[in-house]
Amino acid sequence: MSYIPIFHLTIPAIWIAVLLAAAVAKLFMRFFTGEKIGEWYWNALTFYILTWKLSYSLFHFENFCNMPLSILYFNGGLYGHFLGIVVVSIYLIMVQKKQWKVAKQSAFAWLLFFLSYQAILQSFEKNVVEAILHTLLLIISILAIRFLAKRTDVPNVLLLAALLTLELLISSAFGSLWSWQNATFILLAIVTSIMYIRFEQKGQTL
Amino acid sequence: MIKKILFGILLLAAIGIMALNFFTKSESTKQSETITPTSTGLSLGAKAPDFTLTDQHGQTVQLSDYHGKKVILNFWATWCPPCRAEMPHMQQFHENNLDGDVEILAVNLTEQDNGEQAIGSFIDEFGLTFTMPMDETGSVAQTYQIRTVPTTYILNTKGEIAQKIIGPMDEQIMKNQTDSID
Numbered sequence: 001m002s003y004i005p006i007f008h009l010t011i012p013a014i015w016i017a018v019l020l021a022a023a024v025a026k027l028f029m030r031f032f033t034g035e036k037i038g039e040w041y042w043n044a045l046t047f048y049i050l051t052w053k054l055s056y057s058l059f060h061f062e063n064f065c066n067m068p069l070s071i072l073y074f075n076g077g078l079y080g081h082f083l084g085i086v087v088v089s090i091y092l093i094m095v096q097k098k099q100w101k102v103a104k105q106s107a108f109a110w111l112l113f114f115l116s117y118q119a120i121l122q123s124f125e126k127n128v129v130e131a132i133l134h135t136l137l138l139i140i141s142i143l144a145i146r147f148l149a150k151r152t153d154v155p156n157v158l159l160l161a162a163l164l165t166l167e168l169l170i171s172s173a174f175g176s177l178w179s180w181q182n183a184t185f186i187l188l189a190i191v192t193s194i195m196y197i198r199f200e201q202k203g204q205t206l
Numbered sequence: 207m208i209k210k211i212l213f214g215i216l217l218l219a220a221i222g223i224m225a226l227n228f229f230t231k232s233e234s235t236k237q238s239e240t241i242t243p244t245s246t247g248l249s250l251g252a253k254a255p256d257f258t259l260t261d262q263h264g265q266t267v268q269l270s271d272y273h274g275k276k277v278i279l280n281f282w283a284t285w286c287p288p289c290r291a292e293m294p295h296m297q298q299f300h301e302n303n304l305d306g307d308v309e310i311l312a313v314n315l316t317e318q319d320n321g322e323q324a325i326g327s328f329i330d331e332f333g334l335t336f337t338m339p340m341d342e343t344g345s346v347a348q349t350y351q352i353r354t355v356p357t358t359y360i361l362n363t364k365g366e367i368a369q370k371i372i373g374p375m376d377e378q379i380m381k382n383q384t385d386s387i388d
Contacts, residue, residue, distance in 0.1 A: 008354040009373040063294045070291035073374045148208070158212045165219040172226040 002124045013124035021117035028112050029105065032142045033149070037109055040095050040102045047091050048084040055080035078180060085184055089191050096195055103199035107160055107192040108145055114185050115141055115167060130174045137166055157197055164189050248351060250368065254279065254361050257346045259313070259339035262329060267339045270365065272309050276384045277361040280312040281347060283319045284328040286355045292374035293332045299380045300336040307363070308384045310336040315355065317344035362387045 002013035022045050029035045055076030057064040064070060076083060096102035115138040122131035141163050148154045168186075171177060246253045254277075258268045269277070280296065282289040300310050312334075319325055329338070341347050350359065360369040360383045368387045371379070 003369070003371060005372065010371045063291075066294070067291050069287055070374075073288055073291050074295075074376045077376065077378045151208070154208050155212070158209065158216065162212045162216040162219065165216050165223070169219045169222045169226070172223045177223065177227055 002126075004124065014121060017117050017121035017124060020120050021113050024116045024120070025109055025113035028116070028142055029109055033108065033145050035105055035108070037105055038099060038101055040092070040099060040106075041109060043095075044088050044091055048088045051087045052076050052080040052084040055083050058083075081180070081184070085187065089188070092191065092195065096199075100199065103195040107157075107189070107196040108149070110188055110192045111141060111160055111163055111167075112138070112145075114164075114189070118167065118171070127174065130170065133170045133173075134167070137163070137170060156200065157193055160189075160193060160196070248359075248367065248370075250370070252367055254359060254365055254367050255349050257339075257349065259341060259346060261340065262314075262325075262338045267311065267337060269311070272311070272361075273365050274307075274363050276308045276363055276387060277359075277365075278308065278310045278312075278380060278384065279350075279359040279361055280310065281315060281341075281350065281352045281355055281357045282312055283315045283355050284324045285320060288374040289356045290328075292356055292376075293328075293334060295375065295377045295380070296336065297332060297334055299377045302377075308380075312336060312338045313346055314338050314340050315344070315347050315352065316340040316342045317347070360384065360387065 003010040004013050004016055005011075022041075026037050026041060029037050053075045054071065056071050056074045059076050059079050060070075060074070092102060092106060096106070115134060119131055119134035119138055122134055125131075144159060144163065148159060149156055164186075168177060168182065171182060246255050248255075254269065256268065256270045258266060261267045269279070278296075278299075280292075282292070296310060296312065299308075314325060316325065325340075328334075339346075350357075354372050356372075356374055358371045358375060359367050360371070362368045369383055371383075375383075
């Protein structure tokens with residue numbers, strides 16, 4: 001695990017990668033696919049971060065009571081992460097009932113976020129070859145979404161599945177596929193894909 | 207046509223994943239860096255500078271005596287809020303690793319601290335039982351260039367610096383850091 005020194009703190013590279021990937025994926029969606037992502041995107045990220053961070057008080061209740069300020073320094077760890085993912089999934093499912101764009105955008109936004117995250121994180125970790133491969137797949141995905149997703153003869157869920165599987169293939173080549181991180185990405189890919197399938201079944205396309 | 211191509215890519219990638227995960231050893235391709243420490247220093251891979259101090263029980267503690275064990279070399283003071291936040295996690299980690307190969311050496315910046323009584327109360331308050339060398343002259347803090355507390359150096363079994371972390375760590379970070387080194 002790499003760390004990045006910022007002022008008087010050492011921040012795990014994984015946190016920086018998540019925030020940068022979120023910003024980069026939103027920009028890619030806007031400029032390369034013409035899709036302006038709504039507020040739901042930042043809301044989902046904020047809900048995740050708040051749940052993950054504040055759940056420290058839940059999972060380390062005694063420490064939190066003795067030293068409430070400790071919530072500034074720590075987070076809910078793996079259990080906090082699970083709780084955050086559950087909250088984000090519920091939020092996405094609820095909000096897409098009112099905003100049909102969420103179902104339309106979330107699967108593609110999620111894929112670009114996943115690929116950007118891997119490319120950025122591996123760059124921080126100085127795994128040059130892996131970072132290049134993730135970046136290449138990111139470029140391919142942007143082009144595919146830009147030029148293929150709007151064609152009626154292209155099943156978008158199949159396109160998403162193929163790109164996600166290629167991403168998992170790259171991850172497999174450089175380490176074990178069985179990690180909580182990959183499990184999280186796959187779970188959210190399934191949630192957003194199901195939402196997209198339901199959206200398509202209603203007769204609308206990207 | 208495109209549907210067939212996409213399906214083909216999906217199938218080939220899936221077969222590739224299965225081949226990589228089941229037919230090869232699932233070992234990381236990341237080459238372990240074979241850093242040969244040429245000298246003592248504070249950069250990653252260098253041998254951590256040795257020191258001899260007296261701990262909270264009056265026992266002599268020498269860093270080089272811990273070769274063969276992984277060491278969490280922490281620097282702290284009683285007036286530091288993040289140190290207060292970190293201590294329960296460090297104690298928990300210590301209690302969970304009593305039979306393990308990881309030792310905690312939490313060097314107190316005694317020269318900059320608020321006196322013996324404050325240090326004693328702090329140790330009692332959190333029920334700390336790991337080794338706490340007292341840096342009464344400030345020489346070790348100077349050697350390790352401690353500008354901010356808490357600062358922690360993670361040392362491998364050869365006494366080499368594997369990681370430097372500025373800021374508080376929780377038990378999970380300590381576990382991740384010590385599990386990832388030899």
